[in-house]
Amino acid sequence: MRKNIYKFILWVLFIIIAFLIWPGKVILPGSIVVGEKPYSEGQEGRWQLIETGTELEYQFEAASDRLKGITLNIQKQNNAASVEKKQGNIIVAIKDSYDKEISIVYQAISQLQENSLTFFELDAHLNKGDRYSLNIYLDNGSEEQLCIFEKVEKDSFIAGIQFKYLKSLESASIILIWVGCILLGVLLLYIERIPNFVKFIKIFIFLLVLAIIGAWWYFYKFKEILDESIILNRLYMIILCLLALIFIIQLFICYWKKEKKPQKLFLYSSVMWGVIYLLIFPAFTAPDEDTHFVSSYDLANVMMGMDELGEDGKVLMRNIDNQMYELSPGRELMEKFYSSINIKTEKWSYVESISRNPYSTSRQTSIFNYLFQAIGVAIARVLNLNYFWVIILGRASNLLAYIILTYLAIKIIPIGKWLIYVISQFPMVLELSASYSYDVINIGMVFLFIALILNVKFNDRTIKGYDLVIISIVGVVMTMIKGMYFPILFAIFMIPKEKFSDGYIRNKSVLLRTMVVLFIVVISFLVNNQMLMHISGTKNTVSNIAGHSNARSIYTLLFDPFEIIKLFGNTIIKYGDSILFSIFGQKLAWRIDMLPLHLIVCFIGIAIYALGVNDNMYKSINLSDRIISLLIMFACTGLATMAMLLVNTPVGSETIEGVQGRYLVPFLPLLSITAAYNNSKTLETSSKATRIVIGTSILNYISVLYIFTYILSN
Structure with missing residues (x-):
């Protein structure tokens, strides 16, 4: 009875995970920041006025499928009259190419700090690579005036905007997780029928530990650099696959088949590790x-x-x-x-x-x-x-x-x-x-x-x-x-x-x-007559002719x-x-x-x-x-x-x-x-x-x- 309950709970978890993975945009392991923080100090630019009834529009291209928010440098106009009417709001909206609003957020003007950065949490679902517009305006209940800092870029002014995206999984990653979940589900149902399933579990745990070590190195050591280079990213993935393959082969041969002839094990190991070291060291980096x-x-x-x-x-x-x-x-x-x-x-x-x-x-x-x-x-x-x-x-x-x-x-x-x-x-x-x-x-x-x-x-x-x-x-x-x-x-x-x-x-x-x-x-x-030259001292003569006066002869050392x-x-x-x-x-x-x-x-x-x-x-x-x-x-x-x-x-x-x-x-x-x-x-x-x-x-x-x-x- 307990086993059936245990399996039922695990299957429920499996279905929940599968449901979350299905859209491909729910699991978001990373973030992308596009643009510099829009500081005004030390940069050339101007303050663009925002008034009631005036709408500012900026075009941008989606760097990911999920826009979490934007950071702007917006402040109150210094000479704005104090108004006791209805408190005004800043309205920031994302629109697609058909002028349809995708996401909108309201921010009370009273919450603005003087000359400070303001983060607007939009949480918009976009299509990576498509063009969108960012619209900024005030509601009609306020007579206050605001201004946004714009930087100079070539002959035009652009808003100092920093976009923060959430990075969704790639299609290949989604497929891999799906396959992994399916294999996990099959394993949970039929684990007792697998021959030597205890060995199988030990191997699985061992490989999982290695994967966790590799994942830690990836996210904390490699990720930022690899994201900047397609070549290095592909090379890392190839090396990662080879590393996984060599451990799978070795565990199968040593632990499962109980192979103990060192020459055979050397053959498998040296071929795989030799290829990995061949790939990881570029040309001419070995000594001489x-x-x-x-x-x-x-x-x-x-x-x-x-x-x-x-x-x-x-x-x-x-x-x-x-x-x-x-x-x-x-x-x-x-x-x-x-x-x-x-x-x-x-x-x-x-x-x-x-x-x-x-x-x-x-x-x-x-x-x-x-x-x-x-x-x-x-x-x-x-x-x-x-x-x-x-x-x-x-x-x-x-x-x-x-x-x-x-x-x-x-x-x-x-x-x-x-x-x-x-x-x-x-x-x-x-x-x-x-x-x-x-x-x-x-x-x-x-x-x-x-x-x-x-x-x-x-x-x-x-x-x-x-x-x-x-x-x-x-x-x-x-x-x-x-x-x-x-x-x-x-x-x-x-x-x-x-x-x-x-x-x-x-x-x-x-x-x-x-x-x-x-x-x-x-x-x-x-x-190999060079050995004779070293011993006889003729190498010293050759070196002197070539201009190398530091060469020694064994004759000088024997004295x-x-x-x-x-x-x-x-x-x-x-x-x-x-x-x-x-x-x-x-x-x-x-x-x-x-x-x-x-x-x-x-x-x-x-x-x-x-x-x-x-x-x-x-x-x-x-x-x-x-x-x-x-x-x-x-x-x-x-x-x-x-x-x-x-x-x-x-x-x-x-x-x-x-x-x-x-x-x-x-x-x-x-x-x-x-x-x-x-x-x-x-x-x-x-x-x-x-x-x-x-x-x-x-x-x-x-x-x-x-x-x-x-x-x-x-």
Whole structure:
């Protein structure tokens, strides 16, 4: 009986809501104010006389379907005679184009204050966009005179009127609410017949909480700015739909289907979050993305059979692609970038790049640095797409390559799968993955190399010849992309000699692995000769010729090792916390603080949680494995810092400039070796997988809101 009463009450509420929504003009969530407040002080204008029998008429266009009222500056005429007859009224009326009164209000003259604003509450139902007239006059019972202030606009006078409208729901919003009410009604009637309806309710409540958070941000952070820009409004709605979609997919897969394979969950998450970060950051806002774009464009030229450069060695581009935007993300940049989406590709010609760095680095580095970005650029140009799609397809190709590499790494690696998953969901990594930066390809290749080493170490079979071949190929590509990570090659010494089946090879396994490392290093150094220049000091000579006298040589540092120690120490003291937090994404774009510290702490916490979810294979990790992992991480950190010291730090600087957290991301999976401890805790239940997947998505959801807030406020 109680259930039936409960359902009856809810159905009554549903009918009432549906009845209110039907006209489409009853639910009014916002307001619109048109015109400035009609102050007379400090403005040019005049006082227009209003007498009995005189009617003032002003034309206006309805900005909404509901006019709540108007504000006027009306005052009594100073020389008006005091009259003791019937008290007069001001009459304000709204008429349509057929001179039919829609709304009228009477205001007693006695209530007027001297030289003050007066609000007339009209509450008129209008049709948005139609023309109406505002009529002001006095009734016949008064002989008083009033005057209204009129401002000068060009060669005419207009009344200083401020219109206040109530904003009704759009048709699409009305339809959505109708659909929501219908679904709610069906849910109330048949909830007990839905399989696992308790799960359904929990998912619904979770999504409702996220929607409330998003609505709060919208109304208190975004609404005023988004109302001014159709482009930003549409972009926000697209991102909002993608955010809703990613949570629905993840909840269905994790919570409903109980999927617990991290590589599959990574695939769904990274594709969706990668697209969101691709959309929310306009062109060239990722670190050095403008330089990477020019290099990718040059490689695309080569792939399309055009090897020529400009007279000064600058990269040649289609003139329609030769645009330079601001590098710091902001509202105007966002609007400018997305307003070019539908520009038609007209006739074009090749011109020299006008970028901040118009010279290509793709001809001095390995082909893998810019291969994937160049493929996207080439596809866009073959299809004769405009500049917007050149940017988007190049970024999308880079994102796709990164996802494939990291997917393979998570699938292959026997331990630390969830740690790699969490790292891949850091805002820093997602921003880079959706840009032209080759750092993400380097991250994916390092992840894959570490995965291959640990797979050989922990699997049940002996090592084969093709294992060493695959490891060598991946190692060569990894070090060719960014040579500072060649210490990771020494992870091959974590493979126990017992993995070699042949007795002679087992005894010579240390020599064999050393030869593999040397082979990879030699091949990589021959391809990436810039590393040799940094070490030999020839880079210093080149910099001097170019007029950069601040470049250093490693030779000058070897004579004073205490100088290096001092520089490293000062850097840790001054920038240590900034470098640590930027690993997770506190500093995005061009090292801009976009995310609050408490959000970064949450990312650190979920990374520690994933690190603590151990696998039984951790029992095979010995002290030597931990030491090797630690030495590799210290060596990579040292080389990354040394690279910044050689090429980015002025001679007189007391600290090393340019060290960023993104340089430390690639070797973080080795933390699964160094921080491992033996216990019975395993990640076999889907609930723990759900915590990591949904937890990282919630943090990224809030991160996107913060990023969007920063962009709209700048």
